[in-house]
């Protein structure tokens with residue numbers, strides 16, 4: 242491909258290749274990062290690399306194409322992950338998906354960064370919308386799990402930044418894992434005392450228990466060991482990156498960030514909450530150009546959003562509804578679903594339940610099946626009809642900021658936690674795996690924003706904690722949540738820590754570009 246001479250040499254503009262894991266959470270936050278980068282500096286180009294499957298979902302559900310086509314400095318580049326159509330691409334097949342994606346994307350990343358060709362390779366995309374000419378890629382921002390990106394960056398001589406979509410607290414636990422293993426604190430078995438406190442995670446001693454560690458530390462089977470070995474390998478590589486980008490703000494994780502910074506020799510950028518930063522920018526831009534601004538246009542949902550729940554929420558009293566969602570990956574059993582629904586109905590609280598298609602084992606598609614198979618027993622169904630609203634997939638940021646929402650029953654995935662923090666909504670956390678187990682502990686013990694019910698799921702507990710956060714401890718929790726939400730908001734405004742960190746990141750990306 243021909244590159245115009247003025248695009249080379251000293252006037253080389255920064256062109257960032259952004260490469261997330263092909264899953265809802267990482268795609269959402271890294272797309273927001275891409276939007277922020279191109280909005281924050283008028284010379285930055287961004288290419289977003291993802292799978293055909295994700296790209297398709299994005300253009301159908303999030304109308305991402307229309308949104309990004311407006312900016313000639315942004316382009317998508319897609320590839321086929323080579324997996325069968327019906328592969329779940331996550332959940333218990335996560336490692337299979339990761340390995341497939343790594344294998345096919347490695348040569349593609351190398352080709353993109355060495356040729357500067359960002360033509361999309363997908364046969365299904367409309368040719369006329371391709372970016373025909375873009376400057377050479379000067380920098381890679383990749384998920385921390387793509388360690389090959391560091392090798393490619395080294396070969397070609399361009400910097401690689403890691404973007405961690407998991408929480409900073411879990412990243413800190415990861416960084417401490419070699420020590421935990423050496424000291425014999427990890428792994429442990431499910432039968433050991435799960436409430437024992439850990440001593441080898443500085444800054445978290447005193448509240449971090451065995452049960453709060455990522456699930457694979459429990460060594461239940463060989464998969465756990467594979468995960469542990471992988472993470473240990475990943476941690477060793479981490480410091481070869483140019484820097485680590487985190488979706489958090491200083492006030493939220495200050496007690497750990499100082500430990501992390503003295504442990505790591507590379508910069509750590511805290512530029513979150515990304516969705517708030519982006520909203521701030523877009524609002525400012527809309528204001529200065531006299532354009533209307535609709536935040537819902539910037540959702541990066543991979544599934545069609547069901548907006549009917551917004552009208553339902555409009556009819557409910559202030560802070561009266563608990564929003565229940567286990568995110569984009571978690572799969573539960575029918576029994577667990579039944580316990581949660583009973584607990585909610587028994588608590589007599591209004592609730593909005595997100596029933597993501599495929600999220601309940603044995604109930605593949607829709608709510609009608611759910612009614613038929615699980616809820617046929619009269620009273621439960623009656624209770625649900627009276628107090629509940631069940632939807633398939635929601636615009637979560639909008640739901641959480643709706644005035645009727647007073648609580649969030651969540652799996653504690655990092656995007657969900659940070660969105661809850663921004664909205665000032667107290668949480669009940671029921672974590673499943675990886676960072677969720679750590680996040681839920683911080684939500685309760687450090688930020689004092691809710692309750693952690695990990696390792697238990699029965700209707701009596703659900704009823705109790707829902708009453709707790711929606712009635713008994715409501716005012717105090719709301720007060721704490723509002724304080725944290727205000728800190729989040731300050732961090733993304735001009736002069737705030739996240740705003741400044743974003744400026745530093747761009748400055749570093751630009752100065753590294755000029756050295757190429």
Ligand SMILES: *[C@@H]1O[C@H](CO)[C@@H](O)[C@H](O)[C@H]1NC(C)=O
Nearest residue numbers: 688689690691714717718721
């Ligand atoms: C709210 O935060 C304060 C200060 O951290 C704490 O003492 C209190 O227990 C928190 N409230 C709840 C309900 O957790």
